[in-house]
Amino acid sequence: MKTKILVIHGPNLALLGEREVAVYGNFTLGEINEKLQALAKAENVELEIVQLDGEGEIASKIGRARKEFQAIIINPGAYTHYSVAIRDALAAVAVPAVEVHLSNIYAREEFRHKSVIAPVAVGQISGFGINSYLLGLKAAVELLKQK
Numbered sequence: 766m767k768t769k770i771l772v773i774h775g776p777n778l779a780l781l782g783e784r785e786v787a788v789y790g791n792f793t794l795g796e797i798n799e800k801l802q803a804l805a806k807a808e809n810v811e812l813e814i815v816q817l818d819g820e821g822e823i824a825s826k827i828g829r830a831r832k833e834f835q836a837i838i839i840n841p842g843a844y845t846h847y848s849v850a851i852r853d854a855l856a857a858v859a860v861p862a863v864e865v866h867l868s869n870i871y872a873r874e875e876f877r878h879k880s881v882i883a884p885v886a887v888g889q890i891s892g893f894g895i896n897s898y899l900l901g902l903k904a905a906v907e908l909l910k911q912k
C-alpha cells in the first residue's frame with residue numbers, strides 16, 4: 766500500500782497571496798498544494814491536503830487520521846501558540862507530525878515565539894516560505910523510510 770501523508774493548513778492560510786504579503790509571500794495556497802503534490806509524486810507517496818479554520822475541526826481531523834495516514838504535516842497557524850486541543854490531538858494519535866511555518870516565528874512578535882505544538886511534533890521547520898512545506902514533506906518521507 767502507498768504511504769499516505771496528511772497535510773493540514775490551519776486558519777487564514779486560504780488567504781495566502783493576499784494576506785500580509787511582506788511576511789508570507791505572494792504565492793497562493795493552491796500553488797503550495799501543487800508543489801506539494803508534484804513532490805509527493807516524485808517521492809511516490811500519496812497526499813491528502815486540507816485547509817481548516819476551526820480548532821475543533823483540526824482536532825477531529827487529526828483524531829480520524831490515525832488509521833489512514835502514516836505522517837502529518839501541519840501548519841497550525843495562530844493555533845500554534847495556544848491550542849492545547851490540537852497539541853493533545855497530536856499527542857493522542859501515534860502518527861508522527863512535522864510542524865511547518867512559512868515565516869520564522871522566532872523572528873516575529875514575542876507571542877509567536879512559543880509553540881505549544883512543537884513538543885509533540887517530531888520537529889519544526891520555520892521561516893523558509895513555501896519551501897517550509899516542501900522540506901516538511903521531505904522530512905516526513907525520510908522519517909518513514911527509517912521506520
Ligand code: DQA
Pocket residue numbers: 776777840841842843844845865866867868869870877
Ligand atoms: C504561521 C505563523 C503564525 O504565527 C501565524 O499565526 C500564521 C502563519 C506561518 O506559517 O508562518 O497564521 O503559522
